[in-house]
Amino acid sequence: MSLEKLINKCKQRDIRAQSEVYQLFAGKLFALCLKYSKNYQEAQDNLQDGFITIFNKIEQYKFKGSFEGWLKRIIINTALQKYREKNVLNLISEEIPEEIEVEIDELDISLDFLLKIIQELPNRYRLVFNMYVLDGYSHKEIAELLEISEGTSKSNLSRGRYILKKKVEENAFDLKKNKASK
C-alpha cells in the first residue's frame, strides 16, 4: 500500500493503518525521542504521546512537505512541550560561542556513548544542541519554539558543545590510558 493510501486510512481512524504507520516510523522517531529525552523511559513516554497526537491530528497533514518531516516536528514538539511547561529553558548568560574542535580517535567513539552524553546534558543545552546541530533548526526558530531569546539559544548551544567536547575528550583520554596500561 502506498504511503498516501495509508495516511488516508489513518485519517479514517483505521487501526490497522495506524499500526502500519507506527511500524514504518517508530524506529526513526524513537531515536529522535532518545536524543531529546533524559533517559529511555522519558523517550518512550514522548514517543507514545507523540504518536497519539499524530493520529489525532493526521487530518491536518495535507500532503505538503514530507510526511516524515511532519512526524518529526510533532515528536520534537511533544518533547519540547514538557520542558516549556516546566519553564527550565531560560539561562541568563549570553556569551557568543567560538568554534569548538575536538581531537578524537573516530574508531573509539560508539553511538551509545554519544547518545549517553547527549542525554546527560542539562535540558536547556540538550534541546538546543539537538535542534540546531542535528535537526537543522535556526536560532530564530529555536527561540520561538522554546520561548527564549536568540541570544540564550546561542549561548546554550555553545555551553552544550563545550560539555560534549569535554566528555568526548575525557573518554578518549580514558581509552588511551586503558590501552597503555594493558
Next chain:
Amino acid sequence: MEDKKHIDRLFQENLKDFEVFPDGNVWKNIEQQLVKKKKRRVIPLWLRLGGAAATLLLLISSGIWFFQTDEPMQKAPNTNSIITDVDSDKKDNNIDNSKDQESLQKNQIDSKKDTDVILKTPGEGTIQLKKEKTTRFASSTIKKESNISSETTNKANNLIKGSNNVTIAIDTKNEAIKTNSSTKFNARRESKIASNKKEEIIEPNNEKQDIHEALKEKENTIVLEEDVVNANKWSVGSTVAPVYFNSLTKGSPIDAALIENSKSTNASISYGVKVNYKINDKLSLQSGINSVELAYTTKNVTALVSSNDALTNSTNLNTNIDGFSIVTSSNDNLVVQEAELITESTRSNSLNFIGDLNQSMSYIEIPMEAKYSLLQQKFGVNVVGGVSTYILYKNGISILNENGSTTLGEASNINNVNFSGNLGLDFDYEINKKLFINVSPMFKYQLNTFSKNDGGFKPYYLGVYTGLNFRF
C-alpha cells in the same frame, strides 16, 4: 589515527541513520488510547443528545407558544417606511381608479389596516433574522419585502374590485413564493406573514359587510396556503411495538427468595401517537404519548395460602388476607388483595399454588427524543436518543398454573412516576411526499421503576416501533 574534527560533525555523522526500535508495550499503550478515544467519542454524543432533547423540546414549545400569542401584535417596530410609501402610492392609484365613492372610503380604511400589517411583518422579519444570528439571509429579506409589497398591491386591488380577483391575487402570491427560489427559510417567513395578515384582516370584516365574503374566502386560501408552505416541518404518526421487558441482572423486585428463579419476558404491546418536529435537515425532535404494558414471568413459584396464623407469622407475611406466602421468605413488596379463589376455598385447609408468577405494570409513556439523520434519501437512517416519563396506571401480580390465572394483588414498591433513558435507530421509507413509514428498534433503560427493595432487578425493555406517519 587521530583526527581533528568539529564537534557538530562528529555527532551529525554518527547519528545520521540512528534508529532504535521501542518496546512492544509502546504500541500497545498507543493502541489502547486510540481505541478508547474512538469509543469515548460516541458516548458523550448520546448523553448530550438525550439530555438536550428534553431541553430543546421545552424551549421550542415555549417559543412557539410565545410567537403565537404575543409577538405579532405587540412586538412590531414601525420601521421600513419605504415600503409603506410605495404601497400607499399604489393604493392611491387604485383608489383613483375606483368609481364608487363609498367603497373608496372603505378601501381607504382597509388599506390603512393593510399598511399596518406591512409595518409589522417586515419588523417581525427582522426580529426573526436577529434570532437566527446570520447575515446570510439579508438578501432573502429583500426578496421577501418585494413580495410583500406586491402582495399588498394585489390585496388593495382585491379590496376595491371585490371578490372576483381574490383567486387571481392568491395565485400571484403563490407564484411569488414559488419563484422566490424558495428556500425553506423564505417559505416559513411567508407563512408567518400570511398568518399575521389573516389576523389583521379579520378586524375590518366586522365593519364591512360587502368585503367580508371576499376576505373570508381569502382567509381560507391563506390557511390552506400556510399548510403547503410549512411543508415537512411537522409530522404525526401512529406507533405500535411489541415490547420485551427484562432485567439486566438477576433479581426479583417481588421477593428476595425469587432472585434465583428463572425469569422470562412476556411479549406485550405498546401503542400510541408520535409527533415530530424538524429543526433542520439533520436534527429533529419527537414526542408523543404511548400506552405500554411491561410484564415478565418468574418461573416455578410456590405460593401458599393458609388459614393457619402460626404459619403466616412464622413466614413474615405482610398481606391483607390470611395466610399468603411465597415459599417461606418475607415478601414485603407484595400487597395481596382478597382473592376470590381463596374465599371460595375452605379456609381451614392450606392451599398451595405452584405455577408461574406474573408481574405486570401498565404505564402512560411520554417520550422526548432527539433524532439525528445519518442517511436521508427515499430510505432514511436515523439515530434516536432521549428520555421518557412513565405514569403508572395499572400494576398487578398474578399466578398462573394449570387451573388458570389467579390475581394475587399488586406490588407495593412500584413508583407512580418513572423515567427511562432511550436509545435506538430509526429507519424510514418515504411512500410519497406526505406519507412515510418507519421502523425503530429502541432500547429503554428504566431508571427508577421501584421505590425500594428492587431486589437487584435492573429493568429495561426493547421495542420495535413501527408506524405510519403523515407530514404536514
